[in-house]
Amino acid sequence: PEPTCRTNEQLREYALPQSLEEITTQRVIARDAWTRKIRATGSLDPRLRDLHADIEAAGGLGIVTSQWPGSYGTTRVFNAYNRDSPTFELSCEDYSLVHRLTTEGQGPVLRLTAESKNRGEVPVSNVIGRITGSELPNEYVVLSAHYDSWDGGSGATDNGSGSILMLEAMRILSKVYPNPKRTILIGLWNGEEQGLNGSRAFTEDHPEVVEGLQALFNQDNGTGRVVNISAQGFTESGGSLAEWLSQVPGEVTSHIRLDIPGSPGGGGSDYASFVCHGAPAFNLGALSWDYGSHTWHTHRDTFDKLVFDDLVNNAVLAASLVYLASEDTERVSRKQRSLGRDGRPIQWPSCTPSTRASGNSSRM
Helix, strand or coil: CCCCCCCHHHHHHHCCHHHHHHHHHHHHHHHHHHHHHHHHCCCCCCCCHHHHHHHHHCCCCCEEECCCCCCCCCCECCCCCCCCCCEEECCHHHHHHHHHHHHCCCCCCCCCCCCCCCCCCCCCCCEEEEECCCCEEEEEEEEEEECCCCCCCCCHHHHHHHHHHHHHHHHHHHHHCCCCCEEEEEEEECCHHHCCHHHHHHHHHCHHHHHCEEEEEECCCCCCCEEEEECCCECCHHHHHHHHHHCCCHHHHCCCEEECCCCCCCCCCCCHHHHCCCCCEEEEEECCCCHHHHHCCECCCCHHHCCHHHHHHHHHHHHHHHHHHHHCCCCCCCCECCECCCCCECCCCCCCCCCCCHHHCCCC
């Protein structure tokens, strides 16, 4: 349980220094105690899959949990590992109240109602759009976003915002740039939340796109304007990114920081499905708007949280980068960095095979 459900921002602004220190210490102590209890069960899985299975096998009627993201009025609805009995997500204070009553020996009784239906394996698909290149049809520039989401909310910022900005960029390009030099694809991936399943399957099924990839631009961290682009460990691709950005209006790019050469992403979002193959794929990192603590995988991830001025900015940016990448006379370099910031050798991420059945998902 949390010692307080006040946010860190409030504590830093209003709490006495000794109060802030005490609460911080209490949180560390509580988390250490929780870790020791879990280890005492013999569970070695940080995701607690085996512990959930053991509870269910022992006749447990359900599991009560809380994954408070640190923002007012939010609960994080992620995933559960029990197969038959339900898991109930409680708010920060509801969970803390139950914990206090339990530890004080007051025997709280919870009356819970859950409805669920197992629909079995349901087919899902990627959505792919294409504008065929007029000169280099076997080279590709890709707009990338996933359109599946967790069902606590409606998935507006994870990742409806990324999907609509890529759709708008594709609409702009099809209208004003219908005959690109290279083929332009839009990939709206499914199954990202279960482990990048859609994009991994696409790279396996379409090696010609991986081989011919000029650049991929992915967006998947909220509704904010893009403020960071990493070169993903491709040591010479930063020059291409910088050149393209220099030709985009300053009001769109003035707040963007390039991370060159950056480090190769091994997961997190769909660009990683291409980076592991050594293909130049870049993530458009967005301004937070409290994404991590308020909307990411919470029941507050709804339409009203979208910031449309920032989405318009991002659509213009994405369309411009795709246009410039398509027109570039040079192929983007795939030369990879071999040393980390500390001078030690780094290992390029290996590709994980796609999972094409939900029962085998890495997140189930």
